[in-house]
Amino acid sequence: MHVHVNAAESVDGKLSTREREQVAISGEADFDRMDALRADADAVMVGVGTVLADDPSLTVKDDARRDRRASSGQPPNPARVVADSRARTPSAATVLDDDAATYVLVSEAADEEAIEALADAGATVVVAGDERVDLAGAFEGLADHGVERLMVEGGGELIFSLFAADLVDRLTVYVGSTVVGGREAPTLADGDGFADPESFPELTLTDVERMDDGVVLSYDA
Numbered sequence: 710m711h712v713h714v715n716a717a718e719s720v721d722g723k724l725s726t727r728e729r730e731q732v733a734i735s736g737e738a739d740f741d742r743m744d745a746l747r748a749d750a751d752a753v754m755v756g757v758g759t760v761l762a763d764d765p766s767l768t769v770k771d772d773a774r775r776d777r778r779a780s781s782g783q784p785p786n787p788a789r790v791v792a793d794s795r796a797r798t799p800s801a802a803t804v805l806d807d808d809a810a811t812y813v814l815v816s817e818a819a820d821e822e823a824i825e826a827l828a829d830a831g832a833t834v835v836v837a838g839d840e841r842v843d844l845a846g847a848f849e850g851l852a853d854h855g856v857e858r859l860m861v862e863g864g865g866e867l868i869f870s871l872f873a874a875d876l877v878d879r880l881t882v883y884v885g886s887t888v889v890g891g892r893e894a895p896t897l898a899d900g901d902g903f904a905d906p907e908s909f910p911e912l913t914l915t916d917v918e919r920m921d922d923g924v925v926l927s928y929d930a
């Protein structure tokens with residue numbers, strides 16, 4: 710599976726405010742670039758922290774892109790994937806609507822009733838890991854469902870875990886010209902952090918593009 714992480718951060722590296730309120734860091738052109746990445750993916754993934762904070766739809770917004778997918782035999786929208794160890798995704802979450810298939814990745818620690826509620830709401834539940842989702846194991850399950858191109862949008866907890874598990878192939882980051890600040894505000898990679906410089910993931914910068922009032926940095930991982 711090819712895993713592409715794409716996110717937007719402020720110039721000080723924040724994904725949202727300290728209250729986890731969604732901020733439009735991207736401008737029009739970058740949101741359109743993100744929409745094109747969604748349209749090129751088999752599935753779009755977020756952590757449950759993002760579902761609880763933003764209630765995103767994760768769908769392709771441009772009609773022509775959805776039409777192109779449909780005419781090439783794909784569903785109009787990519788599938789949606791939520792990493793959700795304890796099955797906390799609310800049944801009324803927008804990611805569970807009928808606009809696309811949705812996979813919720815849970816761990817063995819998730820409550821059976823919560824898992825049933827997700828299945829009743831139409832999600833396909835994939836169980837991997839004891840206390841936390843084992844991302845590598847869960848991705849094998851997704852591959853069995855035909856997911857070959859996965860785009861990950863965040864947030865910071867999920868992105869850190871993907872780097873820690875060496876599961877990232879490509880990273881694109883829009884850096885907007887704004888300062889959010891706040892030691893509690895989510896950053897591109899949160900989690901426990903890498904303590905040992907030897908374990909820092911090594912990235913290769915492949916492109917720098919000016920866009921809106923910011924830049925898009927592209928890396929191979």
Ligand SMILES: NC(=O)C1=CN([C@@H]2O[C@H](COP(=O)(O)OP(=O)(O)OC[C@H]3O[C@@H](n4cnc5c(N)ncnc54)[C@H](O)[C@@H]3O)[C@@H](O)[C@H]2O)C=CC1
Binds near residue numbers: 716
């Ligand atoms: N600016 C941007 O491009 C984006 C910003 N965001 C922002 O990020 C914030 C949410 O980020 P976070 O709080 O970091 O939450 P998150 O979206 O990274 O979700 C973290 C949660 O995912 C679950 N999870 C399951 N397995 C996991 C694993 N193996 N590793 C890590 N997490 C796992 C856990 O319940 C964990 O608490 C929101 O404020 C949202 O607005 C989110 C996506 C993109």
Ligand SMILES: Nc1nc(O)c(N)c(N[C@@H]2O[C@H](COP(=O)(O)O)[C@@H](O)[C@H]2O)n1
Binds near residue numbers: 764766862
């Ligand atoms: N690329 C990007 N730039 C920003 O400025 C953002 N705030 C985000 N947020 C992500 O977009 C999701 C919302 O998706 P829908 O419009 O609901 O489909 C949000 O949940 C973040 O993942 N991304």
